[in-house]
Amino acid sequence: MSIEAEQYVLGALLQNHELMDDCYLQPNDFSPDGPNRMVMKTLRWAHENLTGQPGIKNPFDILALTERYSKTIGMAGGPSYLMGLKNSVPTLANFGFYQQLVRKASIQREASQALKDALQAGDVDLTLIKEKMDRLQELQSQGIADGWERISDVLDGHHKEIMDRGSRSGITGAKTASEDLNEMGGGHQSGDLTIVAARPSMGKTAYIVNDSKESAMAGYTVGMFSAEMSSKDVAERYICALSGIDARKVQKGRLTENDWSSYDKALDILDMLPIYIDDTPGMTIEYIWRQTKAMKKKYPKLIIYVDYLQLIESEKKFTQAADRVDHVLKQLKRLAKTFGVPVVAISSVGRKCEERNDKRPMMSDLRESGNIEFAGDVIIFLYRDDYYYPDTPMKGFIELIVAKGRKIGTGTIQMFFNRKNGRFANLTKDDKEQLREKVAEYEQTARNRKR
Incomplete structure (x- = not known):
């Protein structure tokens, strides 16, 4: 599922480069196997270096990316792979959900790798591993997707808030x-x-x-x-x-x-x-x-x-x-x-x-x-x-x-x-x-x- 989530995120970014403003994922959050990490690295470069440049309306235009970053695009599966990513996303509405899935998978990899490295070295740093697992548990406890809140939680304490508003003369x-x-x-x-x-x-x-x-x-x-x-x-x-x-x-x-x-x-x-x-x-x-x-x-x-x-x-x-x-x-x-x-x-x-x-x-x-x-x-x-x-x-x-x-x-x-x-x-x-x-x-x- 994590690979599909990565493909969705990348495809959504290729469809609308402005989503990068709301994207907290870094290249290392993507799987080290396959081209997705390199694609994200290329998009980050393009976003930082091409956005707002004269004559460039879309820094994620696949043709422009291929011309400027031909070597890295080749390593990332070529323009056909990027076009496939872009065309595979039916709606941008679920960007936050899939972004969170990618981040969860990244933290899982980090925790697993930290445990593996510690066991091989014979020096288990339980504090580091606990930090990774706590962060993973925090993400998982957030529920279905990043940003969702149950309405009962939103309205927790709302009665008191209304009373407080009244006591402040409407301000x-x-x-x-x-x-x-x-x-x-x-x-x-x-x-x-x-x-x-x-x-x-x-x-x-x-x-x-x-x-x-x-x-x-x-x-x-x-x-x-x-x-x-x-x-x-x-x-x-x-x-x-x-x-x-x-x-x-x-x-x-x-x-x-x-x-x-x-x-x-x-x-x-x-x-x-x-x-x-x-x-x-x-x-x-x-x-x-x-x-x-x-x-x-x-x-x-x-x-x-x-x-x-x-x-x-x-x-x-x-x-x-x-x-x-x-x-x-x-x-x-x-x-x-x-x-x-x-x-x-x-x-x-x-x-x-x-x-x-x-x-x-x-x-x-x-x-x-x-x-x-x-x-x-x-x-x-x-x-x-x-x-x-x-x-x-x-x-x-x-x-x-x-x-x-x-x-x-x-x-x-x-x-x-x-x-x-x-x-x-x-x-x-x-x-x-x-x-x-x-x-x-x-x-x-x-x-x-x-x-």
Whole structure:
């Protein structure tokens, strides 16, 4: 059965090279007898060296593999063997199951070989053998396939979890900058990728500064990856948002006595908040993975912010920026799920929205930058009407347009936004009613003018 499992895994990889991102098997996990180990070795080489190279859409194309690795392909049974593997897989749905079978067989071989070597040498290392057998037993106890969980196990303790949610006033994740958004979705949820997108100068960085501050105040450790601004610049954004000091005063060093008092209070608050900023130049998505993994071990209650998506590089090479963004998106979503953390990433928006009368961004405006609209669990557009229309009744307000909410629905939220200090503030019920009346009056006046 193990040989058939190996053939399935290899055939599935040849059908879809992206499965290699989810493949934990190494060449030594395959049988030393026959060609499968050499095939896997070749695929690993191709994945590491050809993915993202100019002119190469599929690094596992059999013709391309044969041309580049003719000697190893010959040792691996030739192109006909690879074609047979590829054509033998009817569905890719069982990849995880067969991958686990290959790994089990590999550990069995390791345990048997360790025992055999020890007996021949007359020095039985029981600790090593026990480790191998314990690992094998662990895999076998997982049941039918990697990833499956019985629903009764999934719901173990669920009653208490629901009660806990109720005791937290409906906020089940990391607190956001908006009370209305917290009400909609219970905060940023572990495993979710939230995209905050807008045109330049709309307040994207200011928003995640306010958002992350609320998360930190609610007990989450914040990991802020800043690819655009320096750590010092980001820290000054926090100072201004907390203190209410005009950012231009901070930049010019012209603080009044009252400003200095507010500055010191903001500094005291920030000193207590678990906010960490990483502004490493040229940061890659792989670097973000490594840093997040280390942080998660130290701070279990973690939320990650990325500013911003289009500036994150990759250790893989891509000829098209959209392909790189797609790769980064996919890895951010995997990161959120793998480490069980909420991830909030800023994205730019194409300029097409500015060609419309209604300049509010839409999902289609994200297509210039890859498949963002499909990757995000929650997508929030930021829009300021006063950026385009100075006489708008929405002056001093910003809209959070929840265009996609996989579990929370959609809608538009208004907030106060002070451009001078970057502070976001929630609207009271009376504020919302007054704003509706102002907008209705403005629209009625505009209609009367047209008559």
